[in-house]
Amino acid sequence: MQGARKEAAAQVGKSICIAVIVTLAAVLVFALLIKLFSIGTGAITVVNQVIKAAAVFLGCFLCIKPGRALWKGVLSGIGAVVLTYFLFAILAGELAFGWQNVLDLLFGAVVGAVGGFVAGWVKGS
Numbered sequence: 001m002q003g004a005r006k007e008a009a010a011q012v013g014k015s016i017c018i019a020v021i022v023t024l025a026a027v028l029v030f031a032l033l034i035k036l037f038s039i040g041t042g043a044i045t046v047v048n049q050v051i052k053a054a055a056v057f058l059g060c061f062l063c064i065k066p067g068r069a070l071w072k073g074v075l076s077g078i079g080a081v082v083l084t085y086f087l088f089a090i091l092a093g094e095l096a097f098g099w100q101n102v103l104d105l106l107f108g109a110v111v112g113a114v115g116g117f118v119a120g121w122v123k124g125s
Helices: 002-037 042-063 069-092 098-125
Strands: none
Touching: 002 042, 002 069, 042 069, 042 098, 069 098
16 A cells, blocks of 8 residues: 555656646746747736646656546646746745635646546556
């Protein structure tokens, strides 16, 4: 039983790490594109959400194996959102919490659940 929990924790941890690395890299590239092409501020929020969703899904798809894959995906999504929030708060130099953060957590959980479900389904068949 302990071996299964350790394996599940390792899958979730790897998924979170991949999601955070992909998010940071994609946001960096997007910031460069904003600087080069003077992209309007209205698109920034939408693109950031798409980046987070793609990163969480990719992390889940690459790392999660069948067996409670949905719940591992939920944990991965929440963990990735929390970790990226704190990393970006450190970079910005301020820590603010509001309803947007709650919605981000829910969004991360839903995307993680979908990513975990798809990963479990594809790898299980």
